[in-house]
Structure formats: C-alpha cells, structure tokens
Amino acid sequence: MDFEAMKNDQDIRGLIRLLDHRKNDVQWRAADALGTLGEIACEPLLRPLVYPKIHVRIGAIEALGAIKSPRSVEPLIHTLLTDEISEVRWVAVLALGEIGDIRAIPPLMVSLKDKDRYVRYGSAKALEQLGWSPQTDQDRAYYYLALQAWDTVRKLGKSATGSLIDLLKDQHPSIRARITEMLGSIGDVEAKGSCEQVLRDPDENVRWSAVLSSIRCGVPIKRLPLELSKRQRTGHNAFGAAVLNFFFLGVGYDYLGRWWGLLVFESYILATYIFQLLFGLFMTIIIWIPITALFAMQTFFIAKRESAQLG
C-alpha cells in the first residue's frame, strides 16, 4: 500500500477503508495518514464514528485527534458519552485532550467517573492537557483515583470516601478490592454501609478485603457473617436440580456439574423410547414416576449438602 500516494491524492475514502484492514499496522498507518490531511478529512471521518467495527471507530477518532478540528469536538463528546466499548471511549477522551477545546471539560469530568479504569486514566490525562486542575475535594479524589495514585488518595482522607464508594462499580475485582482496602485504611464511618454491601461481591478477594475494611469502618464483627451470607450464591439450586432429574433424569446431575449427567440422560431417553415401543406411553410413565422421584430426592439431598459445604 502506497500511503504517500494516497495522502498526495487526498484519497480519504480509500484511507478510511484501510482502517478496516485485517492487519493492525496497516490500520495504524491509515489512521496516521488521515491525521496528516488536515481539516478536509474531518467531515468524512465523522461518519465512521458510528461504524459497527471497533477498530474503524478507533482509527477515525485517532485521526480526528491529530487533525484537531473544533468541528469534531461535539461528535467526539457524543461518542464518549454513548459508546459502550471501553477502548473507543478511551481513545475519544484522549482525542479530546489532543484537540484542546475547553468545551470538552464538562464531559471529561463525567468520564473521570467512568466504570472503566482506562477511560478514567485517559480522562485525567486529557483534563491535564486542557489545563484543568481539580478544585473541589471530590474532584481531587476522582482525579487521583483515575491516576491510581493510591497514596495521594489515602492522604485526602475522608473527603475521598464518596468517590471511592462510587468507583466500587469498577468491573475489575482487583480494583474493587483495592478501593475497599482504601476505604478501610481511611476508616470513615460513612463508608460502613458500602463496606457491608461489598461483603456481597461476587469475588472472594473483594469480599475478604470488605471484611477487614468493615471492621476498620466500625461495623461490629458479629454482624459480618450474616451480611456475608446474603451474597448472591454461585452454587446450585437444590430444588431445581431435583425437578430436572424428576422430568429429565440425568440433566439434574449435569446441572450439578457431573460429567456423567448427560450419559445418564442419554440412557434415560433411550430406555424411554424402548419402554414406549414395548409397553406404550401410559405404562412408560407409570414405570418412570417412582424411579425418577427417588433420583430426584437423592439429587435434592446431595445438592443441599454441597451448597452447605461450599458456604
């Protein structure tokens, strides 16, 4: 591919097509080339912002960040606030930082609270580029949390509690655990309720840091076991397993994670078919009911015992 010739010919459509190339470095060079074309490429690059393929959106935004046209600010803000892919939001905040238009400050302050750490980090860097610095305690907390400057956050003390609680929405267990730990080391009684909620986190490490932090925030230890027990169980429903085994013998075992469950089910189906040919439908049902009922009961008890052991 002759990028120089395409640049000289101002072949914007051709270069945008190359953003969809299967090779990463071709996409990269296409985005780079588009970025050098200046204002003329701005308008055509706004259309791919809603293109379904992620790398095309990323490439277009990268180029817009290099072109630095004020016309692209509003569409980029729209992408930042609406796109569901983290990488796209991340590149959008960085492009807004590159463009340097202060209209981007309010939306960047919103994305400083994004549920994704990359977007938060990018927003902090972009805000720095726009000459913004945090004025309120809350902004300061979000800003340092975005930069993952944990020691600075700890020094902020209780004024960081609100932001820390909000960021417990992060999708990464490692970040949630870190935030919970931070809440514990700040030890604000305001965080009591949140720490108790984190006790129900699906991740075991997060729950453990919630136990330690809850105590530091003043939750009496005797309350913890009950709170912890309210978490969503990932274990199996004993009644469900029993019902499955009653109607479809073997599937209940499959549901409980026994590899041979489907084997039992296969045999059950085959036996049902043979019984039907031999004795007819009615007799088949009469034969099966007591047998599958017994299996259902057994399944119920093993599932109960397992969930008690798992805790």
Add this chain to the structure above:
Amino acid sequence: MVDLSGLFRQKKVDIEKLTAAKDISGLIRALHSSDMNTQSDAAKALGDLGLEAMDVLIRALKKKDMDNRLVIIKALTEIRDPKSVPMLIEMLKDENSEVRWEAAIALGEIPDSQSIEPLIMCLHDHDKYVRYGAARSLVRIGWKPPSDEEKAFLFVGMQDWKVVEQIGNSAIPALTNMLHDRHSNVRIKAVKILGELKSPQAIPPLIQSLADEDSEVRWKTVLASEKCGIKLIHLPRGLSCRPKLKKNPLIAGFLNFMLPGLGYAYLAKWWGVMIFELDIFGTVWALKYMGETFTYETLFPIYFLLAVHAYYITVKMPVDPP
C-alpha cells in the same frame, strides 16, 4: 477409600544382585523406584557397568515417554559420562519443558564445551524453568557472554533483574522473549523493566503486549508505554486487539437452526444439550405419531425461532472489560 497401595508395594530391589548379574534392564527398572536411595544406587551401578550400560541408557532415552526420559536423564546426571552429552543436547529440544529443564541442568553437571551453544539457545526458551536451568549451567561451565545482548539473556535466565535493568537497551530482545512466558507475573516483570528503560526502542514489544490475554499485564503495559514516550492516543487500538471471549452470533444461530440446542451449548449454556436431546426425541416421536408433513411444518418455524434467539442473545452478550 480403602488404601490399596499396600497390595502393590514394590519389593526391595537388590541392586548388588542386579549388578552382579549385569541385568541392565533390571537396573533401568530400578531407576523408576520411588525410593531415592535405590534410584541413585541403580544409577551408580549402571555407571560402573560402563559402555554397554551407557548404550542401553541412551537407547532408552529415545522412547517417547516423559517419565522414562526424566528418570534416565537423572541417572545420566549422576553417571557424568561425557558420552551422554550429545544425547542430552538432543533432549534440550524435547517438547516437554520438564525434560528440557532437566537436560539443561544435567549439561551443567557434565561440563563440556559442545553444550555451550545449545544451552545459549535454551536461554531463549519460553519456559522460565528451562531458562533458569540453562543459565545456571552456562555459569557452571564458565561461559562469559560476549555481548550485552547475550548477557541480558543470561541474567534474565538467572532472574537477576537489577543487572538486566543496568544493561539498558541491549536487554530489549531478552525482555521481549519474556513476554511469551506462560506465567503472567513473568510478563508483568518484563513489561515493568521495559518501561524503566524509557526507550523508544521498547515500544514495539510493548504494543504487542497491549493485546496480552491477562488484564493486569495489559494495564501495566499502558503505564510502561507512556514512560517510553509513546502518545497514549496510540494505545487503544493495541488494547482492542486483546483476545475477546465473545462468540460468533452467526455460528450460534446456524447451529441452533441445523441442530437445535447445540447453538446454546456453543454459548456454554448447560441446558443446550438437553434441548438437543429433547428435539431428537420429539422429532422421532412426532414422525411416528403425527406424520411427516405435520412434523416438518411444526418444527421448522420452531428451529427458526431458536436460531434467531441464539443469534440475538449472542449479540447482546456483554463484552469483557479490558
């Protein structure tokens, strides 16, 4: 559970008797003994038997059985006969990393200049155990790395990170090699050191590592890349190349239409196979009692709906966070 191991307890092997009878295969069997002393006595006895035993051992090494190879390499390490060196060098290319590791250690015990070159190659291995074994053996043999680049490979193998950092840019190939390690903590270590080099030459391997399968490696790569002077705006593309566990909606839909239920099984729904089974059973039953036309007219619209449903739930599945 009843412990049945007592029934199969091995008889105490009489090494002296086997040696006296020059029973080489008996001694090789004794190498597999769970008793350390028996193993080592058998190895010594084989060593004493000289050339003949050596030939049998080396031939036995050709069997493609991992346990067998591990036991024989260990025996060869104890015998320390220079004749075993070529075969041990051969074992450095074994597909099993434990065999490679053991062979690398063995070559350090039998110093021989011909093993230097193959051991240097092992410093490029993707397994940290093999790298460590090779580095230790090279030091034992007294090898001095002729260039900074090779010095970096040696010290990456020895896990001496301080020296690696001091080497500077020449360490980049060795650190890039570490990025292929199976263990994410090793990859994180490599990424961090690459960042500390603060060199633009470290950017290409870091860009590769943005697509790592481990989320912590990816995050550390972003921080390291920034230190090397790459603009942050160029990183999201690299990150978007990370392996996504998202399934293909077309495959899910197609499977559910052709083999109803298996589309769900492809989406890792535990009940997918159950629907598949029920469909087979239901189809046979309907064909027998309801007739062909009725069966096809009823089932095809259902299959179509199942296909659309599988397609739809795949599209709606959330993407894993980066």
